[in-house]
Structures are given as structure tokens and as C-alpha cells.
Amino acid sequence: MRIPVIAGNWKMHKTVAEAVATVTELKRRLAGVTGVKVVVCPPFLAIKAVADALGGTAIGVGAQDCFWESFGAFTGEVSPEMIKEAGATYVIIGHSERRQYFHETNETVNKKVKKALAAGLTPIVCVGETLAEREAGQTERVVNDHVTKGLAGLNAHEVRRCIIAYEPVWAIGTGKTATPQQAQEVHAFIRQRLAQLWDSATAATVIIQYGGSVKPENIKELMAEPDIDGALVGGASLEAASFEKIVKYNGPMT
Ligand code: PGA
Numbered sequence: 001m002r003i004p005v006i007a008g009n010w011k012m013h014k015t016v017a018e019a020v021a022t023v024t025e026l027k028r029r030l031a032g033v034t035g036v037k038v039v040v041c042p043p044f045l046a047i048k049a050v051a052d053a054l055g056g057t058a059i060g061v062g063a064q065d066c067f068w069e070s071f072g073a074f075t076g077e078v079s080p081e082m083i084k085e086a087g088a089t090y091v092i093i094g095h096s097e098r099r100q101y102f103h104e105t106n107e108t109v110n111k112k113v114k115k116a117l118a119a120g121l122t123p124i125v126c127v128g129e130t131l132a133e134r135e136a137g138q139t140e141r142v143v144n145d146h147v148t149k150g151l152a153g154l155n156a157h158e159v160r161r162c163i164i165a166y167e168p169v170w171a172i173g174t175g176k177t178a179t180p181q182q183a184q185e186v187h188a189f190i191r192q193r194l195a196q197l198w199d200s201a202t203a204a205t206v207i208i209q210y211g212g213s214v215k216p217e218n219i220k221e222l223m224a225e226p227d228i229d230g231a232l233v234g235g236a237s238l239e240a241a242s243f244e245k246i247v248k249y250n251g252p253m254t
Contacts, residue, residue: 008237051087171212
């Protein structure tokens, strides 16, 4: 039984004070929610304050990136160990914005995933094609590359500890959601590849989130698909009220 994971990726939004105010409201709105794991991913600077504010709740905290070394002369970088110590237990790795603006590759994603796992974090590994790639019929090739190379060298136990987020780049921040069928097709493909690369029990265990313009209006139909196990939500996670509606996609669960 895969428990859905709904994570909010706040990207470069919210000061420490704003982040704490948001999670204080979320804590109240999501009290008693069951059947779904909720995670918020604030900017680095707010991780500690957010984790402290959420102490004693079931809401998890994640970072939006990490480096692949524990410490050293890497100006501006943050290690998985530092993230963990600040109170986060998840880390988004290889988001398409990092691939696009910060030259992340499948190889750097792979190094980060390994280091995050070694530090005891749950990596949320982002995969997904651009519009040009989809239109050129390259979706499966690109997603296969992201999965195969991003998770290269992991054993089955480590793969089971990862979350994969399928985020078609053309659906991120554009208001264009993949249809539930389009998303399901790729999710099923990813699960099939996991079964081939590792084993079917591992494939059946891994949480595969959908991301890209997820909103209160479309979450329910996405979650109805058999291989969609949650969502990575950007814009619609910034307001506690809309994130609450997404988390409670099945109606009030209290
Ligand atoms: P969006 O972003 O929900 O604003 O489209 C999703 C993401 O980038 O994780």
C-alpha cells in the first residue's frame, strides 16, 4: 500500500517570517488529516524555523536542493547533513528549474541522490520532458534517461527510499496540467522501468508524484489514476487555504 505524499515546493518564495506564518496556519488547517503524508519545502533559510514550528505534527519538511559533499570549500552550497540537522527529512533533487538555470545534469542528480540517501534524507527526484521533447516523441527516452541515470548505482533498498516526481516541464507554472491519462501513461512507464532495472516489488513500492500546475480543481482526478501516488505542488502550495484543498482532495478527512 503506497501512502500518497503531497509536497509543496515553495521555490524562491517566503521570508522566514512568512514561512512560519504559513505553516502555523497549515498546522491548524491540516490537524487530524490522515491517509496522506504532507511535506513543505521552503527556501533553505526557513527550514529550521519551519521545522521548529511544525514540531510534534506529522507534516514533514524538505529542502529544494542539496550538494553532494558533506562539507568543504564549495562556496554557496548546502550539504544533506546540514539540511537534516536543520530539521528536514526530504530533499527535492534535479528539479527542472535547476536543470535549466543551474546546469544540473543526470550525473549531478545521481551524486546528490546518493549523498542525500547516505545522510538519511528522502530524495524527491524530479524527471520530465520539455514541450519540444514531447512533440518530438521523445518523452519516454528522456524520462528513461532521467530515471536510469539519476538512480544509477542504487540498490533496491535505496530505490525504495526515493520518491520520483514526474513533472512535464511544459506543465510547470504554465497552468497547463497534463491530463490524468497523459500523466498515468508516464507514471506507468516509470514503474515498468523500475521493475526492469530493479524488481517488481521495488517498482510497486516507490511513490511516484505528479507535478505541474496541480491545483485544488485537478488534484482529485489525477489522484484517481492507479500509478499517481501524490503531487509536487508549486504555485498552489504557497497559500495555506489552497494547499489544504489539495491535501484534502478526497474531502475532509478529519
Ligand atoms: P507548479 O510547479 O505547481 O507551480 O506548476 C510545480 C513544480 O515546479 O514543482
